[in-house]
Amino acid sequence: MGRYLIRRLLQAALVLAVISAITFFLFWATPANPALLICGKNCDTETVAQVNATYGFDDPLIVQYGNYMEGLVSPAGRTIGSEGNERECAWPCFGESYQNGIPVWDSISDAFPSTLWLAVGAAVLWLVSGVMLGLIAALRKGKFIDKFSVGLSLFGVSFPTIVFGYLLLFLFIVKLQWIPFPDTANAALFTVGPVKWLQFYILPWITLALVFAALYTRLTRANMIDTMNEDYIRTARAKGLDERTVVFKHGLRSALTPIITIFGLDVGGLLGGAVITEQIYSITGLGKFSIDSVLANDLPAIMGVVLFAAIFVVVANIIVDVLYAVIDPRVRLS
Amino acid sequence: MNSKGDAVSESAKSRPFLEVKDLQVHFPTDDGLVKAVNGLSFSLERGQTLGIVGESGSGKSVSSLAIMGLHKGSRAKVTGEIWLDGAELVGMSVPEIRRMRGRQMAMIFQDPLSAMHPFYRIGDQLVEAYLVHNDAPKAVARKRAVELLDRVGIPSPDKRFSDYPHQFSGGMRQRAMIAMALMCDPSLLIADEPTTALDVTVQAQILDLMQDLQKEFNSAIIMITHDLGVVAQMTENVVVMYGGRVVETGAVRDIFYRPEMPYTWGLLGSIPRVNKTGSARLKSIRGTPPSLINLPKGCPFQPRCDQQAHVEGRSCVNELPELLQIGQDGHSVRCHIDTGQRKRLFAEEIKPNL
Numbered sequence: 001m002g003r004y005l006i007r008r009l010l011q012a013a014l015v016l017a018v019i020s021a022i023t024f025f026l027f028w029a030t031p032a033n034p035a036l037l038i039c040g041k042n043c044d045t046e047t048v049a050q051v052n053a054t055y056g057f058d059d060p061l062i063v064q065y066g067n068y069m070e071g072l073v074s075p076a077g078r079t080i081g082s083e084g085n086e087r088e089c090a091w092p093c094f095g096e097s098y099q100n101g102i103p104v105w106d107s108i109s110d111a112f113p114s115t116l117w118l119a120v121g122a123a124v125l126w127l128v129s130g131v132m133l134g135l136i137a138a139l140r141k142g143k144f145i146d147k148f149s150v151g152l153s154l155f156g157v158s159f160p161t162i163v164f165g166y167l168l169l170f171l172f173i174v175k176l177q178w179i180p181f182p183d184t185a186n187a188a189l190f191t192v193g194p195v196k197w198l199q200f201y202i203l204p205w206i207t208l209a210l211v212f213a214a215l216y217t218r219l220t221r222a223n224m225i226d227t228m229n230e231d232y233i234r235t236a237r238a239k240g241l242d243e244r245t246v247v248f249k250h251g252l253r254s255a256l257t258p259i260i261t262i263f264g265l266d267v268g269g270l271l272g273g274a275v276i277t278e279q280i281y282s283i284t285g286l287g288k289f290s291i292d293s294v295l296a297n298d299l300p301a302i303m304g305v306v307l308f309a310a311i312f313v314v315v316a317n318i319i320v321d322v323l324y325a326v327i328d329p330r331v332r333l334s
Numbered sequence: 335m336n337s338k339g340d341a342v343s344e345s346a347k348s349r350p351f352l353e354v355k356d357l358q359v360h361f362p363t364d365d366g367l368v369k370a371v372n373g374l375s376f377s378l379e380r381g382q383t384l385g386i387v388g389e390s391g392s393g394k395s396v397s398s399l400a401i402m403g404l405h406k407g408s409r410a411k412v413t414g415e416i417w418l419d420g421a422e423l424v425g426m427s428v429p430e431i432r433r434m435r436g437r438q439m440a441m442i443f444q445d446p447l448s449a450m451h452p453f454y455r456i457g458d459q460l461v462e463a464y465l466v467h468n469d470a471p472k473a474v475a476r477k478r479a480v481e482l483l484d485r486v487g488i489p490s491p492d493k494r495f496s497d498y499p500h501q502f503s504g505g506m507r508q509r510a511m512i513a514m515a516l517m518c519d520p521s522l523l524i525a526d527e528p529t530t531a532l533d534v535t536v537q538a539q540i541l542d543l544m545q546d547l548q549k550e551f552n553s554a555i556i557m558i559t560h561d562l563g564v565v566a567q568m569t570e571n572v573v574v575m576y577g578g579r580v581v582e583t584g585a586v587r588d589i590f591y592r593p594e595m596p597y598t599w600g601l602l603g604s605i606p607r608v609n610k611t612g613s614a615r616l617k618s619i620r621g622t623p624p625s626l627i628n629l630p631k632g633c634p635f636q637p638r639c640d641q642q643a644h645v646e647g648r649s650c651v652n653e654l655p656e657l658l659q660i661g662q663d664g665h666s667v668r669c670h671i672d673t674g675q676r677k678r679l680f681a682e683e684i685k686p687n688l
Contacts, residue, residue, distance in 0.1 A: 231448040238402055238443075239463045239514070240436035242429075250451055329498040330452055 004333040008321070012314040019310045020072075023303055024065050032297040034098050055098075068095060068303065094307070095300030097293075104304035107289060111273075112308075115285035118204055118277065119270040126209035126216055127263060131256070133213075134220025138255075139247065141225060149217055156214025165207035165280040172203060179203065182281055208277045212266060216259065223255035230254070257327050261320050268316020272309020349417050350377035351554055352401075352522055357414035357424075359396050359405060359578075366627040370396040372578040373414070378571075380521060383548065383555040385569035385586070387562065387601065389623050393578040394558045398524045400424075401556075402441055403431035418522060437467040439522040440515035445531045446507035450499040456510050457483075457495030463517040482513040486543060505536035509543065516547065523548075524556045529564060541567055562605055566590060571664075574598050577624045577634030580657055584665030594660065594667045594676040596641045599684045607688075617687075633670065644679060645670045 035051045036043060052058045056067060071078040071093025080089050080096060089095070094104035137149040172178050179199050192200075227233065228251050236250040237243075273287030282288075286305055293301035325331045359371040371393040378384045386394045399405055400412050406428050416423040418439060423431060443449035450459060460479035461472065468475070476495070483491035486509040499507055508528060515523060525544065529537040541564060548555055557568050565572055565586065572589040574582040574597065582595040593599055600619035621638035630636050636650040648655070648670040657668040669676065 231443060231445060232451040234399075234404060235441075235443060235449045235514075236451070237404055237432075238435055238441045240432050240434070240466050241462070242432060242466075243407075245466075253453055254451075328453060330500050 001333060005318070005322075008318045012318065015314055016307060016310055017069075020069065020303065020307055021065065023306045024068065024299075025061065027299050027302060028061055032299075034297055034299060037297055038098050068300075071095065072307075094304035097301050098298045099296050099301075104300045107301065108286065108304055108308055111284055111286045111289045114283050115271060115273050115278070115287065117201060118208060118274060118283060118285060119267060121201055121205040122208035122212070122274075123263070123267045123270070125205050126213035129209070130213040130216025131220045131259065134217040135224055135252065137217065137221045138224030138228065146221075150221070153214035153217040156210045156217075159210065161207060161211060161276045162280065164210055165203075165277060168203045168207055169280060182283075204277050204281045204283060207280065208270070208274050216263075219259055219262070220255065223258060224251060227251050227255040253327075257324070260327065261324055264316045264320035264323065265313070268312045268319075269309075271312040271316075273305070349420065351380045351419060352378040352556075353415070353417040354397070354401070355415040355417070357397060357400060357416065358412070359393070359400050360411045362409055362411070363627075368626045369629055370578050370626055371400065372629070374573075374575070374578075374580060376571075376573050376580070376583065378522075378554045378556065380554050381548065381552045382571070383557055383569040385557045385559065385565040385572045386575060387560060387565055387572060388575035389560065391623050391626065392575040393626075394575055395526050396578075397575075398441065398526055398556060398558055401522075401524060402435055402439060403428070406431065433467070436463055436515075436520065437518040438520055439524065440518070440520035442508075442511055442515050442523065442525040442528045444527040446504070446511040447499060447531075449511060450507065450514075452499055455496050455498055456502065457497075460510070460514050460517055463514050467518050478517065479513070482516055483510065485547075486510070486513045486516075487539070488513075504532055505539065508532060508536075508540055512540070512543065512547070516551065519551060520553060521551075522554045522556070524558070526558045527560070528557075529561070530559070537564075544568070562590075562601060574601070577629055578626060579634055579668065580666075581635065581668045582666065583657075584661070585663040588661065588663060588665040592661070592665070592677075592680070594673065594680065595635075595669050596639050596671075597635045599680065600638075602688055603684070633668070641671060641679065644675055646672065 035048050035055070035057050038051050038055070039047050056064055059067070067078065071080075071089055071091070075091055077089050077091040077093040079086050080093070089103065092105055094108070096103050097107065133149045133152070137146040140146050173181055179202070182200055228247075233246060233250055236246045241250075271286075273285055273290055275287035275291055277283070278285045278287035279291065286309065289301070290305040290309075292298075293305060322333065325333045354377070355375050357371055357374040358369075361368040361370060374393070374397050376384060386397070388394050396405075400410075401416055401418070401423065403423055403426065405412050412424055414424060418434070421434070423434075426434075450456070454462075457476065457479050460482065461475040464470070464475040464478055465472070480491045480495055483494060488494050488506055488509055494502070494506075499510075502510060508531075512528075523544075528544070529540050532540060544555065545568065547553075555568075557564065559565060569586050572583065572586050573580050574589065574595065576597050582589065582593065582598045589598060590602070593602060597619070600617075603617045604619060606616055619638055620640075624630055624634055624637065630651070632649060632651045632653050633639070633655050636642065639650065642650050650670055653670070655668045655670045657666045659666045660673050667673070667676070671679070
């Protein structure tokens with residue numbers, strides 16, 4: 001187990017290194033010119049040269065990449081800025097934004113809580129609703145409730161998030177005015193209290209959860225129907241167990257195993273930001289941050305948000321694999 | 335129903351321990367009504383073993399599941415009567431029959447790997463089978479499980495108690511499965527092809543074990559199989575099923591030495607014999623089993639039967655033969671051929687080629 005984890009973490013580090021390199025060189029392969037961007041409107045050759053020297057754009061790409069990575073690998077971080085204006089950038093140093101000079105790590109730390117709340121709330125919502133609906137559908141296969149939930153999940157899968165999100169916003173905030181217009185600046189749980197916080201997040205949660213809930217409903221239903229046809233379910237009934245025990249202890253446990261795997265990966269992916277949902281409700285999370293960074297050709301910010309999101313995906317993969325071995329005794333970690 | 339004894343009513347004393355009367359199991363499907371079992375009747379006493387033989391799809395497993403009440407809650411239509419120890423099972427509600435499952439009747443399934451839950455320890459699955467019917471502390475159930483694992487021949491049962499099914503070999507899993515069935519001392523044991531998934535030496539051990547256990551617990555056993563060797567070794571009486579019907583039944587000696595139904599002849603003829611010399615090919619019954627949706631109107635075996643020419647005055651195509659008793663020990667045959675003719679055919683044409 002210990003050796004397995006160490007090996008997986010080393011692999012993860014390798015994956016992250018590859019991702020960072022690809023992102024970095026891909027950025028420079030585009031026609032983007034950050035020097036001009038930083039220089040601003042009244043730009044002459046001299047100023048551009050100065051900017052190039054300050055930010056190290058004159059150095060070979062590989063040197064620039066090495067400098068950047070030093071801030072992430074070295075525990076001391078690195079020194080950034082030009083001569084006479086040097087600043088220490090503590091680990092983890094993702095550099096400073098080209099747009100406004102704010103350290104990228106600070107921006108990410110600020111944006112992450114919103115993304116975290118959005119993802120966790122939506123995850124709870126879709127897991128509970130999806131599994132419950134799927135379970136009921138499987139147990140009442142062919143009945144009305146089954147057809148209803150299959151239809152509902154088809155609707156959920158095929159409804160574009162962007163349309164659904166704006167519809168909710170229009171209906172509940174603009175038209176019915178049940179929920180006040182989202183006040184982006186005041187969405188922290190501990191400053192505004194639970195009621196406002198819930199009002200702020202409830203629609204984004206529903207928007208984000210819809211597609212996932214639909215997928216999880218179908219997945220749970222299919223897995224549960226398969227499982228209930230297994231021989232060991234017949235054995236459980238032949239033992240004289242009551243139907244509740246058969247369904248929950250013997251059936252659901254097997255049927256949920258693959259769902260837990262997918263759930264881990266989905267949540268891991270969403271912690272890097274839910275671009276569309278955040279955009280609709282103006283949530284200043286990682287999704288919005290990454291869109292803004294890309295549109296501004298802001299390399300340090302892009303690198304930061306890509307690597308940050310990648311860490312969650314990679315770690316979620318490891319957690320899911322370990323969890324799988326814990327749930328299913330037939331699976332060996334090796 | 336506090337104990338097993340209460341289930342026996344006065345009027346039932348004359349009944350056999352297990353009596354199945356005119357059992358029918360039909361499944362409505364999109365393609366039509368699947369008539370899996372059509373009027374199955376047999377009876378069985380404690381301490382005895384009944385073999386049910388027949389091809390795949392002849393209704394063997396379906397009828398055993400009907401005895402366990404495992405069709406309840408599905409779309410299957412079960413009619414007829416099943417009397418076990420004075421209690422009628424077909425009309426019973428699910429909670430009632432659930433209390434009998436595992437306690438009065440238990441089942442051993444064909445493939446012990448898929449029949450045990452892969453996520454739970456063997457011991458815990460045995461304990462669960464005990465605790466569902468016995469209000470006892472877990473330690474008692476555990477002790478009983480270890481005892482039974484030991485009794486069915488699993489070495490160091492204390493340790494193997496906490497193994498998972500995939501850590502057992504096929505034979506060990508089947509032993510554990512038997513131990514699980516015996517947890518509550520059931521008086522009726524239904525073994526659905528218990529040795530089919532096992533290799534021959536393990537097969538012999540499992541059958542020996544079952545015979546020993548039967549003597550010990552005085553249980554009635556229904557042995558469902560398509561292996562006539564198992565039937566010969568294990569059973570006193572045999573039911574030969576075809577197309578959801580009994581086509582021949584009787585004492586095991588009668589079925590093996592004086593069979594009268596052409597289908598039974600075919601079954602006996604298709605046993606591989608080690609003592610046959612030369613290039614003798616393994617014989618099979620031509621054709622395939624009938625579709626259970628469109629059963630033949632007359633004799634179910636008619637499309638595959640080579641002896642139809644010997645029928646006089648009856649139509650195999652249009653008339654279903656009755657199951658008629660022809661000898662002692664309840665030897666009954668469903669065939670239009672006259673019994674004297676059948677005896678002659680078997681002696682002159684069939685027996686020499688077996």
